[in-house]
Amino acid sequence: MGRGARKITDNDAGDYEMKEPIRVAVTGAAGNIGYALLWRIASGDCFGTNQPVTLQLLEIPAGMQRLDGVIMELRDSAFPLVHDMVGTDDPRVAFEGADAIFLVGSRPRTKDMDRSDLVAANGPIFVGQGKAIDAVASPDVKVITVGNPCNTNALIANANAPSIPSRQFTAMTRLDQNRAVGQMAERAGVTASEIRDVFIWGNHANTMYPDPRFATVDGKIATEIFDTGWLQGPFLETVATRGKAIIVARGASSAASAASAAIDHMRDWWQGSNGRIVSMALPSEGWYGVPEGLVFSFPCRCENGDVIVVEDLPVDSFAQSKIDENITMLLEEREAVSELLG
Ligand code: NAD
Ligand code: LMR
Numbered sequence: 001m002g003r004g005a006r007k008i009t010d011n012d013a014g015d016y017e018m019k020e021p022i023r024v025a026v027t028g029a030a031g032n033i034g035y036a037l038l039w040r041i042a043s044g045d046c047f048g049t050n051q052p053v054t055l056q057l058l059e060i061p062a063g064m065q066r067l068d069g070v071i072m073e074l075r076d077s078a079f080p081l082v083h084d085m086v087g088t089d090d091p092r093v094a095f096e097g098a099d100a101i102f103l104v105g106s107r108p109r110t111k112d113m114d115r116s117d118l119v120a121a122n123g124p125i126f127v128g129q130g131k132a133i134d135a136v137a138s139p140d141v142k143v144i145t146v147g148n149p150c151n152t153n154a155l156i157a158n159a160n161a162p163s164i165p166s167r168q169f170t171a172m173t174r175l176d177q178n179r180a181v182g183q184m185a186e187r188a189g190v191t192a193s194e195i196r197d198v199f200i201w202g203n204h205a206n207t208m209y210p211d212p213r214f215a216t217v218d219g220k221i222a223t224e225i226f227d228t229g230w231l232q233g234p235f236l237e238t239v240a241t242r243g244k245a246i247i248v249a250r251g252a253s254s255a256a257s258a259a260s261a262a263i264d265h266m267r268d269w270w271q272g273s274n275g276r277i278v279s280m281a282l283p284s285e286g287w288y289g290v291p292e293g294l295v296f297s298f299p300c301r302c303e304n305g306d307v308i309v310v311e312d313l314p315v316d317s318f319a320q321s322k323i324d325e326n327i328t329m330l331l332e333e334r335e336a337v338s339e340l341l342g
Pocket of ligand 1: 029031034
């Protein structure tokens with residue numbers, strides 16, 4: 001056993017060897033999502049219950065006092081898997097040697113805004129953070145971008161980190177997938193575990209397309225269970241506009257469900273998706289006619305630490321029209337941030 005490795009032997013189920021600690025960076029760590037996310041990472045929900053973590057937590061100077069409080073609470077939670085913790089306002093310290101990075105820190109929208117309205121406020125954050133990732137993170141780092149507009153923020157970070165392969169920069173559409181699962185499960189009267197392979201195309205924006213055509217409900221074909229009117233109407237509309245509905249109802253942007261989706265995304269990437277199709281936005285390599293480099297949500301499977309886009313699904317005219325709508329929107333967002341792309 002190497003440094004920091006030890007055995008769990010205090011119960012019958014746990015006589016297995018601990019791995020070497022990994023470094024996990026979280027930005028905006030004192031914010032609402034951070035507060036829900038850190039406890040899930042620390043408890044082993046993301047990287048495994050035999051994977052110790054060093055938490056490298058980034059805030060802006062104005063957030064450092066709140067971050068001190070969060071670190072105190074994490075310490076008070078006495079998680080066996082937390083190897084060490086660092087709180088900082090310097091991205092180079094936060095990303096030093098990082099194996100996994102959650103880019104959360106940025107402003108949420110208010111109920112009168114679209115997510116793309118945040119481009120001007122949040123986009124510049126991802127220039128400096130992309131450069132810092134390029135300079136100091138592990139060359140194998142896996143990055144998930146949560147801060148909105150997350151597809152275009154991932155594009156900015158990727159463009160400013162030329163030494164890191166593009167496929168290591170992703171953006172989160174798993175919350176949208178989970179919302180689609182929740183809607184289907186509720187309508188069919190089953191638990192979420194019975195729903196498989198519904199996924200999201202495109203942008204984490206109202207244009208997104210939750211594609212039901214390959215989904216199953218308790219092993220049965222979803223499009224034979226739900227009528228097209230519901231799938232292309234209220235289902236699509238609810239999933240696509242859920243973020244705003246939560247802001248209106250809660251008076252604040254989704255946080256616990258967003259943290260949970262970020263855990264799902266990184267866990268599947270790290271540990272595999274067990275053959276399931278999952279939604280991840282990543283820089284296009286021309287898949288499904290999406291222009292190269294646009295950070296676009298595709299159907300993916302995760303194996304051996306890699307994301308593999310499922311490339312051979314048929315696209316009908318409705319799906320194509322939604323894919324095209326998302327391409328148009330993401331091209332507009334890319335144009336709006338062209339000065340930030342290095
Ligand atoms: P929040 O305001 O509660 O917390 C954000 C935190 O980030 C704050 O503590 C702030 O001080 C910090 N921060 C701001 N700029 C930073 C920087 N440059 N470096 C490090 N930290 C910085 O917001 P939240 O509810 O945690 O949401 C965070 C972001 O996640 C928002 O942009 C929100 O829209 C987005 N979001 C995305 C999804 C998704 O599905 N992709 C879901 C929910 C929320
Ligand atoms: C969400 O989908 O809940 C987040 O992206 C927050 C938002 O602004 O909609």
